[in-house]
Amino acid sequence: xxxxxxxxxxxxxxxxxxxxxxxxxxxxxxxxxxxxxxxxxxxxxxxxxxxxxxxxxxxxxxxxxxxxxxxxxxxxxxxxxxxxxxxxxxxxxxxxxxxxxxxxxxxxxxxxxxxxxxxxxxxxxxxxxxxxxxxxxxxxxxxxxxxxxxxxxxxxxxxxxxxxxxxxxxxxxxxxxxxxxxxxxxxxxxxxxxxxxxxxxxxxxxxxxxxxxxxxxxxx
Numbered sequence: 001x002x003x004x005x006x007x008x009x010x011x012x013x014x015x016x017x018x019x020x021x022x023x024x025x026x027x028x029x030x031x032x033x034x035x036x037x038x039x040x041x042x043x044x045x046x047x048x049x050x051x052x053x054x055x056x057x058x059x060x061x062x063x064x065x066x067x068x069x070x071x072x073x074x075x076x077x078x079x080x081x082x083x084x085x086x087x088x089x090x091x092x093x094x095x096x097x098x099x100x101x102x103x104x105x106x107x108x109x110x111x112x113x114x115x116x117x118x119x120x121x122x123x124x125x126x127x128x129x130x131x132x133x134x135x136x137x138x139x140x141x142x143x144x145x146x147x148x149x150x151x152x153x154x155x156x157x158x159x160x161x162x163x164x165x166x167x168x169x170x171x172x173x174x175x176x177x178x179x180x181x182x183x184x185x186x187x188x189x190x191x192x193x194x195x196x197x198x199x200x201x202x203x204x205x206x207x208x209x210x211x212x213x214x215x216x217x218x219x220x
Contacts, residue, residue, distance in 0.1 A: 006179055006186075013175025014197055020092055020161045020171060021201075025154065027097030032104025036142075037134050039109050050105070058102035062095070062160055069095040070167040085168065092164035100157045107149045111142030144216045151209030155202050162198075172197050 038050035057065065069091040073079075080090045115138050123133040143150075165173035176194040180187055 006183065006190075009175050009179055010172075010193060010197070013170060013172040014201075016170035016174075017158075017161050017172045017197075017201070020089065020096065020164055020169065021158050023089075023093045024096035024100060024157060024161070027093065028100035028104050028157065031097055031101035032108060033139065035101060035105035036108035036112065037131075037139075039105060040112055040134070042130060054102045054105055057098055058106075060099075062099050063163055063166075065099050066092060066095040066163055066167055069098075085170070088168040092161075092167055092169050096157060096160060096164070100153065100160070103153045103156075104150065107146050107153055108139070108142055110149075111146035112138055114145050115141050147209060147213045147216060151206065151213075154209070155205050158201055158205060159198060 035050045035054060038046040039054075041047055041050075070088065073091055073094075074087070079087055081087060119137055119141075120133055123137045124130075128136070161171055162173045165171055165177065172194055176190055179190045183190070
């Protein structure tokens, strides 16, 4: 395998990492926001359910969560298409979403705690429901308050995509493994290139969150 083919393999793996990352990013923000809302809900059942989910999943190794999704869901006959590669991608996305959403929820909950109680009381006084108060008053401020820690959670998720390579997914680590099998004489450059790929993606994410922090963060 010559250098152009190695580069194509490498960029194919990077594209797979980005696909998995963006799907899990959207899913974890949606699920994490829902869980955060449940954690501060006036309904005890919702609070208990969210707290139980977060404590169980957050304290379970991601590899085990990924293992359950990759092998447990097919065992339960839960599939999303005829293609095994597509199913593997969805299973990995579900695992990353389910796991990362716990950290997003806890980060958002800490942001919600910084919002003065008087704002929620004023919203209720003018007739807003709990959902309206949360969505229109509390959460927009909470997101802006916790941009720095959210950035750390998201960068950690980017690196966690590497675990998906063990479950039949195309991403940087699987590309690295394939490249080493084909060109064992280039182990060190391949390892260095893979590390550089993750470093580049993490630095880009860091710059994005630095920009958001400067523009949007609320200091309290």
